[in-house]
Amino acid sequence: MWPVKFTPVAMPRIWGGHALKSMFGVQVDDPIGEYWVLSGHPNGMSVVADGPFAGRTLAELTKEYPTAYLGHSPQGRFPLLIKYLEAESDLSVQIHPDDEYAREHEGDFGKTEAWYVLDAKPDGTVNYGHTFPDRETYLRAVAEGKVRDYLTYQPIQQGDLVFVPARTLHALLVTPRSSRFSRLPMSRIVCMTGIAWTKTGNLANCTSTRRPTSSYTEGLRSRCRNLKRCRRKQV
Incomplete structure (x- = not known):
C-alpha cells in the first residue's frame, strides 16, 4: 500500500467560523464548524482526492484492504474520525x-x-x-x-x-x-x-x-x- 490523500468534508455548524475556510479550500457563506479529514462514518465519508484510488471511499478501501486499514480492530469499518473544530460560540x-x-x-x-x-x-x-x-x-x-x-x-x-x-x-x-x-x-x-x-x-x-x-x-x-x-x- 502507499499513502493516499482524502478530500476534507466541511460540516456547517451554527457555532462554527470562517478562519479555516482558506486552508481547506471551502467557498461557502455558512459558518463551518467541523472539517472531517479522515472518516469512515457514513455521515461524512472520506473520499480519495487523487492518485490511482481517486474517487474511492475509505469504506471501499477498508473492505478491499482490511489488514492495511484496520489492523486488529474488532470493527468492520475504519474506527477513527479525525477532524478540526472551529468554534466561535459555545x-x-x-x-x-x-x-x-x-x-x-x-x-x-x-x-x-x-x-x-x-x-x-x-x-x-x-x-x-x-x-x-x-x-x-x-x-x-x-x-x-x-x-x-x-x-x-x-x-x-x-x-x-x-x-x-x-x-x-x-x-x-x-x-x-x-x-x-x-x-x-x-x-x-x-x-x-x-x-x-x-x-x-x-x-x-x-x-x-x-x-x-x-x-x-x-x-x-x-x-x-x-x-x-x-x-x-x-x-
Missing part, C-alpha cells in the same frame, strides 16, 4: 454513549474523544463532567433551569490535550464563564479532534482531563508543524 453540552448502550439503542458504536487545542484565547474553557449526586437532583435542576450550576469546567490553552471517554459530559465553551449569558465578543477555539468508536472498557482508568507532560506536548507539536496556519488571531 457548543451544546453532550454525553456520548459507550458501546453497550449505543449498540442497544442506536445500532452503532459508542464514542470516545480526544481534543488537541491548536488555538484558544486565555478565557477558553471546556465543560468536563458534572456534580449531580443523583438522578433526582438532575431532574430538579432541569425543572428549575439550574443545570449549569452543576457543571464542572476546565480552562484550556494552546497545546493542551483533553481526553473525553464515552459517558463523560462535555462541551467546548468559548464564552467566559462569568459572562455566559451576556453578549460579549466570543473567543475562538480551534481544536483537532480524534474520535474513536472502540470498546471503552480499555479506557476505564482514563477518566480525568489533564495537561500532558511537556515532552509529550512537544512531541505532538513536532508532528503538527504544518498545522501552524490554524493558529490565527481572534476573529
Whole structure:
C-alpha cells in the first residue's frame, strides 16, 4: 500500500467560523464548524482526492484492504474520525454513549474523544463532567433551569490535550464563564479532534482531563508543524 490523500468534508455548524475556510479550500457563506479529514462514518465519508484510488471511499478501501486499514480492530469499518473544530460560540453540552448502550439503542458504536487545542484565547474553557449526586437532583435542576450550576469546567490553552471517554459530559465553551449569558465578543477555539468508536472498557482508568507532560506536548507539536496556519488571531 502507499499513502493516499482524502478530500476534507466541511460540516456547517451554527457555532462554527470562517478562519479555516482558506486552508481547506471551502467557498461557502455558512459558518463551518467541523472539517472531517479522515472518516469512515457514513455521515461524512472520506473520499480519495487523487492518485490511482481517486474517487474511492475509505469504506471501499477498508473492505478491499482490511489488514492495511484496520489492523486488529474488532470493527468492520475504519474506527477513527479525525477532524478540526472551529468554534466561535459555545457548543451544546453532550454525553456520548459507550458501546453497550449505543449498540442497544442506536445500532452503532459508542464514542470516545480526544481534543488537541491548536488555538484558544486565555478565557477558553471546556465543560468536563458534572456534580449531580443523583438522578433526582438532575431532574430538579432541569425543572428549575439550574443545570449549569452543576457543571464542572476546565480552562484550556494552546497545546493542551483533553481526553473525553464515552459517558463523560462535555462541551467546548468559548464564552467566559462569568459572562455566559451576556453578549460579549466570543473567543475562538480551534481544536483537532480524534474520535474513536472502540470498546471503552480499555479506557476505564482514563477518566480525568489533564495537561500532558511537556515532552509529550512537544512531541505532538513536532508532528503538527504544518498545522501552524490554524493558529490565527481572534476573529
